[in-house]
Amino acid sequence: MPSFPEAAKSATGDSQLRHNLRKATHTIRAKRDGAVGELDDWSQLRAAGAAIKDRTLRHLDTYLERLEDAVTAAGGRVHWAADAAEANDIVTGLVRATGESDVVKVKSMATQEIELNEALAQAGITAYETDLAELIVQLSDDLPSHILVPAIHRNRAEIREIFRDQMAAWGVPAPERLSDDPRALAEAARVHLRERFMRTKVAVSGANFAVADSGTMVVLESEGNGRMCLTLPQTLISVVGIEKIVPSWSDLEVFLQLLPRSSTGERMNPYTSTWTGVTPGDGPQEFHLVLLDNGRSDVLADTVGRQALRCIRCSACLNICPVYERTGGHAYGSVYPGPIGAILTPQLQGTASEPEASLPYASSLCGACYEVCPVAIDIPEVLVHLREEVAGGSGHTAEKAAMGAAGWVFGGERRLGAAQRAASAARSLVPRRMPGPASAWTDTRDIPDIPEESFRSWWRREGAAEEAPEPGRAPGDGDEQEGGRR
Amino acid sequence: MRIALFVTCVNDTLYPGTGRAVVRLLRRLGHDVVFPESQTCCGQMHYNTGYRREAQKLAVRFVETFADADAVLAPSGSCAAMVRDNYPRLGEPGSRLDRAVSELAPRVYDLSELLVDVLGVTDVGAYFPHTVAYHPTCHGLRLLKLGDRPYRLLRNVAGIDLRELEGAAECCGFGGTFAVKNADVSAAMGADKARNAAATGAEVLCAVDNSCLMHIGGTLERQRAGMKTLHLAEILASTEQEPARV
Ligand code: SF4
Numbered sequence: 001m002p003s004f005p006e007a008a009k010s011a012t013g014d015s016q017l018r019h020n021l022r023k024a025t026h027t028i029r030a031k032r033d034g035a036v037g038e039l040d041d042w043s044q045l046r047a048a049g050a051a052i053k054d055r056t057l058r059h060l061d062t063y064l065e066r067l068e069d070a071v072t073a074a075g076g077r078v079h080w081a082a083d084a085a086e087a088n089d090i091v092t093g094l095v096r097a098t099g100e101s102d103v104v105k106v107k108s109m110a111t112q113e114i115e116l117n118e119a120l121a122q123a124g125i126t127a128y129e130t131d132l133a134e135l136i137v138q139l140s141d142d143l144p145s146h147i148l149v150p151a152i153h154r155n156r157a158e159i160r161e162i163f164r165d166q167m168a169a170w171g172v173p174a175p176e177r178l179s180d181d182p183r184a185l186a187e188a189a190r191v192h193l194r195e196r197f198m199r200t201k202v203a204v205s206g207a208n209f210a211v212a213d214s215g216t217m218v219v220l221e222s223e224g225n226g227r228m229c230l231t232l233p234q235t236l237i238s239v240v241g242i243e244k245i246v247p248s249w250s251d252l253e254v255f256l257q258l259l260p261r262s263s264t265g266e267r268m269n270p271y272t273s274t275w276t277g278v279t280p281g282d283g284p285q286e287f288h289l290v291l292l293d294n295g296r297s298d299v300l301a302d303t304v305g306r307q308a309l310r311c312i313r314c315s316a317c318l319n320i321c322p323v324y325e326r327t328g329g330h331a332y333g334s335v336y337p338g339p340i341g342a343i344l345t346p347q348l349q350g351t352a353s354e355p356e357a358s359l360p361y362a363s364s365l366c367g368a369c370y371e372v373c374p375v376a377i378d379i380p381e382v383l384v385h386l387r388e389e390v391a392g393g394s395g396h397t398a399e400k401a402a403m404g405a406a407g408w409v410f411g412g413e414r415r416l417g418a419a420q421r422a423a424s425a426a427r428s429l430v431p432r433r434m435p436g437p438a439s440a441w442t443d444t445r446d447i448p449d450i451p452e453e454s455f456r457s458w459w460r461r462e463g464a465a466e467e468a469p470e471p472g473r474a475p476g477d478g479d480e481q482e483g484g485r486r
Numbered sequence: 487m488r489i490a491l492f493v494t495c496v497n498d499t500l501y502p503g504t505g506r507a508v509v510r511l512l513r514r515l516g517h518d519v520v521f522p523e524s525q526t527c528c529g530q531m532h533y534n535t536g537y538r539r540e541a542q543k544l545a546v547r548f549v550e551t552f553a554d555a556d557a558v559l560a561p562s563g564s565c566a567a568m569v570r571d572n573y574p575r576l577g578e579p580g581s582r583l584d585r586a587v588s589e590l591a592p593r594v595y596d597l598s599e600l601l602v603d604v605l606g607v608t609d610v611g612a613y614f615p616h617t618v619a620y621h622p623t624c625h626g627l628r629l630l631k632l633g634d635r636p637y638r639l640l641r642n643v644a645g646i647d648l649r650e651l652e653g654a655a656e657c658c659g660f661g662g663t664f665a666v667k668n669a670d671v672s673a674a675m676g677a678d679k680a681r682n683a684a685a686t687g688a689e690v691l692c693a694v695d696n697s698c699l700m701h702i703g704g705t706l707e708r709q710r711a712g713m714k715t716l717h718l719a720e721i722l723a724s725t726e727q728e729p730a731r732v
């Protein structure tokens with residue numbers, strides 16, 4: 001996996017990708033703005049969302065046990081998975097026990113995080129994605145590049161090609177003369193998926209929320225394909241991160257307002273499905289909940305970073321992010337792209353390797369993500385916090401030396417003055433294009449001319465003179481006064 | 487009023503004209519300006535790149551330098567935001583630094599805040615007969631929440647012709663060390679900003695932060711767009727007798 005800057009290089013050079021992304025993110029941004037602007041209590045809702053999540057996370061152990069009891073009482077079974085391998089083993093075992101070798105899936109970040117599809121494939125089980133965008137990604141053997149719209153980087157001409165070339169290998173083929181009209185594309189997907197839903201007896205899902213009081217799982221979606229997955233099969237296995245808990249239905253109410261408006265810019269999402277254990281004669285007759293930790297407890301232990309666990313995966317931060325807009329999701333090299341990915345992935349996976357260590361720097365800290373986040377995650381704060389962790393680790397010797405040198409120069413006004421005089425003296429020697437790391441700047445931008453005289457030297461000569469010096473103000477400075485009050 | 491100028495390291499070294507403009511402007515309005523010479527840098531670059539300890543040292547220097555000031559003016563939105571927003575995160579709660587910051591930070595202002603909120607002026611008697619587009623900058627917009635203060639000041643400048651900037655709220659892509667660490671993305675963002683700026687047809691792009699202007703201006707220059715960049719202070723300091731050079 002390349003580091004973010006390397007991966008971003010090819011993305012920024014791909015004009016088709018840039019165009020697709022720009023169009024999609026700007027459209028949804030405007031829609032979100034409209035939907036959020038309709039509510040005059042948005043800031044209170046946002047604060048309430050953050051507070052509920054914080055409170056739940058603080059007492060997560062209590063709520064997890066409450067959830068387990070409620071799910072069990074409703075006829076479901078709860079499994080605890082400490083990491084990806086354990087979760088995959090549990091799910092694989094559960095599917096095997098049904099004797100089936102196919103599962104349908106409703107889009108789920110958690111199963112993508114643990115790479116469940118790959119683990120199932122190794123066990124001879126095929127997982128069929130049923131979310132339209134996820135289907136496109138699967139058919140084209142691609143990776144999702146957006147939380148909500150995994151195929152955001154594709155346009156409809158590309159999608160037609162993918163359907164035409166790949167659908168047959170996975171099931172019902174695409175119609176012979178498929179056009180790239182969105183309705184035709186949707187219809188082709190509908191026919192393809194319908195047959196799959198009718199045939200498959202096991203489903204795997206994630207959940208947007210898990211209500212501790214009643215043991216209820218909640219999924220919000222736009223297409224209804226998720227609801228098919230949740231209701232038609234015999235066995236339902238839900239893999240859910242432990243941070244997805246909300247205590248009660250009245251807490252849920254807050255998020256049912258925050259999520260659709262932030263993510264799709266709708267007042268309400270078209271399908272909200274809830275399921276609680278099993279109901280004899282109706283829906284899946286076997287229900288398993290796999291509660292996934294996979295690094296979340298460690299994130300919880302970090303007092304600055306833990307706010308990332310409030311995330312409700314609305315993707316508003318991706319849609320507003322100027323970096324994401326130019327790179328797309330693949331550059332982040334992680335399941336969670338964009339600003340939230342830049343803080344969540346290094347927290348879940350550590351910053352020991354280069355790709356993860358580069359993620360906290362994949363932001364200009366413009367603050368737009370924090371502004372739109374419906375649960376007020378201060379993403380810039382966490383980014384800087386993680387940068388500290390990265391900078392404090394081994395490596396980065398050149399940068400450390402540069403920062404140290406700058407710190408030394410700024411550590412005394414005399415040193416700064418001397419550095420400024422040296423720069424001014426050499427001003428005619430500064431080339432327009434710089435070698436080494438500075439070339440990254442001068443490749444596309446001119447560097448400013450270095451002025452003849454710094455401000456402080458002007459002040460000494462003229463600035464201060466225009467005014468009577470204050471009594472008792474000692475002239476001159478000096479490093480011996482370092483930290484002194486002039 | 488006696489105003490302590492925190493000129494900032496970038497302005498001090500690369501844009502001394504901005505500092506001189508601030509001094510001229512505030513004196514014209516009848517205020518005293520002092521420049522405590524022990525000042526150096528707010529530590530924003532260190533802090534944002536993950537070098538907290540270095541940033542801490544500079545924060546200590548800053549609060550000691552300006553402890554006595556009635557008002558501190560930082561003609562750089564991001565530096566003012568560094569002090570007000572990030573300094574409180576630097577000292578342990580209850581520590582000396584923490585206490586000094588909570589005392590001083592509320593008295594640190596960006597130029598437009600100082601003029602509008604503290605000095606109570608929106609018409610500073612400036613004259614600038616040119617077309618101007620204003621770029622709000624991320625820190626000015628989202629951290630300092632400057633709102634329409636800069637526009638109110640600009641609208642009162644005699645002779646000015648203000649143009650609207652498309653995508654004004656979007657980041658220019660400078661981001662301190664981001665411009666070097668993620669040079670390709672930064673350049674792509676800068677190019678879009680420069681294009682929007684040039685599309686206004688204005689002669690001058692104005693902002694309250696020379697770092698952003700350095701990035702956008704450097705891009706404009708490379709593109710030979712023929713558009714100049716100027717700090718808000720230079721426009722506000724400009725008069726018929728002493729016009730700013732464009
Ligand atoms: S971090 Fe906030 S804005 Fe981004 S996906 Fe999560 S909840 Fe949405």
